[in-house]
Amino acid sequence: MGNEAEKPSIITSSLDFLVNWGRTNSLWPFPYGTACCAIEFMSTEVGRYDLSRIGSEYVRFTPRQSDVLLVSGTITYKQAPILKRIYEQMAEPRWVIAMGACACSGGFYDCYCTVPGIDHIIPVDVYIGGCPSRPEAFFDAMFDLQKKIKDESYMKQRAEQVKDQLEMIKAKTAEAKANAKAFAQEKVTDIKDFVVEKEQNIVKKAQFWKE
Amino acid sequence: MTAEEIFSCLEEKFGAKRETLDKWSVTAVLSATYLRNAVEFLRDGDAAKFEMLVDIAGIDYLTYPNHEGPRFAVAYALKSISNPGLRIRLKVLVGEDNLKVPTISDLYANANWYEREVYDQFGIVFDGHPDLRRLLNHVEFVGHPLRKDYPAQKRQWLSTNDYLLPELEKRLQDLGYRVIQRSKEVETNDNEFLEGSIKE
Numbered sequence: 495m496g497n498e499a500e501k502p503s504i505i506t507s508s509l510d511f512l513v514n515w516g517r518t519n520s521l522w523p524f525p526y527g528t529a530c531c532a533i534e535f536m537s538t539e540v541g542r543y544d545l546s547r548i549g550s551e552y553v554r555f556t557p558r559q560s561d562v563l564l565v566s567g568t569i570t571y572k573q574a575p576i577l578k579r580i581y582e583q584m585a586e587p588r589w590v591i592a593m594g595a596c597a598c599s600g601g602f603y604d605c606y607c608t609v610p611g612i613d614h615i616i617p618v619d620v621y622i623g624g625c626p627s628r629p630e631a632f633f634d635a636m637f638d639l640q641k642k643i644k645d646e647s648y649m650k651q652r653a654e655q656v657k658d659q660l661e662m663i664k665a666k667t668a669e670a671k672a673n674a675k676a677f678a679q680e681k682v683t684d685i686k687d688f689v690v691e692k693e694q695n696i697v698k699k700a701q702f703w704k705e
Numbered sequence: 706m707t708a709e710e711i712f713s714c715l716e717e718k719f720g721a722k723r724e725t726l727d728k729w730s731v732t733a734v735l736s737a738t739y740l741r742n743a744v745e746f747l748r749d750g751d752a753a754k755f756e757m758l759v760d761i762a763g764i765d766y767l768t769y770p771n772h773e774g775p776r777f778a779v780a781y782a783l784k785s786i787s788n789p790g791l792r793i794r795l796k797v798l799v800g801e802d803n804l805k806v807p808t809i810s811d812l813y814a815n816a817n818w819y820e821r822e823v824y825d826q827f828g829i830v831f832d833g834h835p836d837l838r839r840l841l842n843h844v845e846f847v848g849h850p851l852r853k854d855y856p857a858q859k860r861q862w863l864s865t866n867d868y869l870l871p872e873l874e875k876r877l878q879d880l881g882y883r884v885i886q887r888s889k890e891v892e893t894n895d896n897e898f899l900e901g902s903i904k905e
Contacts, residue, residue, distance in 0.1 A: 572843040575866045605857055606850045607842065 513648040517561070517587065518640040519549035524560035524584070526577060529567030531594035531626040538629040548636055557583040562639070563616075566593035566626075568601065569609045581616045587651075589643070591635055592618045595625045706753045708791060714753075719743045724796065732780075732794040740797055741807050747783060747793065748812060755783040755793065758809075761819035763827035764796075767853035775800040777829060781809070799829055808834040826851035836872075 523545075525535055539545045539553060554560040557580045569577055581590070592612055595601035598621045600610035612618060619642060620635045706714075712733060715721040719739040724732035735743055747755045759782040766772045777799040785791035797806055808831040810817040820831040821840040828849040831837060839846065843863040848855055874884055 571861060571863050572841075575863055579866070606855070606859055606861070610860075 522560045523562045523564045531566035534626040543629040563590045565597045568596040589619045756786045757784040758813040763823040
């Protein structure tokens, strides 16, 4: 199946197009706002700039329902495990935007408590500069992300997943077979020992009765 | 009571000295033994009522020019509300060999967290504090970052979330709740998790 899916055909490419169209136009962000970039995101989201024009209609405050993790603000070492856990809780496909200088590189907080860029913790798709970033810059980043998603192939990813799963199943079946074989051999040796013991007993008994 | 009278009172009663380097000359240097008495006097005294504790700050004099004497200091900023504009700052010098200052968290409620912060950043231990843990840095942090001999860019990773459940349980038990059952993953030894925050 894997080989067939890698070749572009009418069905797969149009399915890719359909899936990517759906994904690009409904990017629901999860705002992980810790500093002033989050305020800037608020103005991006509401009236004047209106992020819902490009499909990010809802801001979801749970990682389970969102597609884009939007890290806007300084991340300290105390917070790093929390951010990582939130990223792990998000369902795939998931993307990450690092908004502002602090999230990209730690900004001017070159000190003992600030993580120098969230890419030390989680993979990042798009970086936005600025301190804080303008809403226009945020829109630019969203367009970049949409372009990136359009290049992705759902079928390829699917094929890779299926390949991985097949390999996993094969490995597991081989392991199970080996286990079963070992178990059977153990049993066979046990039974052989048992039979040999019985025979010896019978021989002993026969000798006893002869005497 | 004016500021001068208060200072003369402090000098008489508690052997305080007036700081000469202070720009506004509102600082009195005390010894740690008389700190609680002095704060009590300033809070409940006859005319000078300092109702508000503005801040507690730790100071490290390690690289301070022309400084002699103990390395650390703790400064208490007090403000009067009944006498508008009246402010005073008490300073306690703390030597490196005996990093101990009596707590005033029973006199001012907000001193609780201020003292935790000073402990976190400077390692000064407040005697009699009800809950002396780190406030700003995480539990696995080693050392005290605002000391001058701590390398400012030395970073320390935290491996897991701070474990706050024991504190939460304690607080709930104070309110009359009790723990009936814990799930397995949170049943841990408290000391293991809080070790890094309480001990040096």
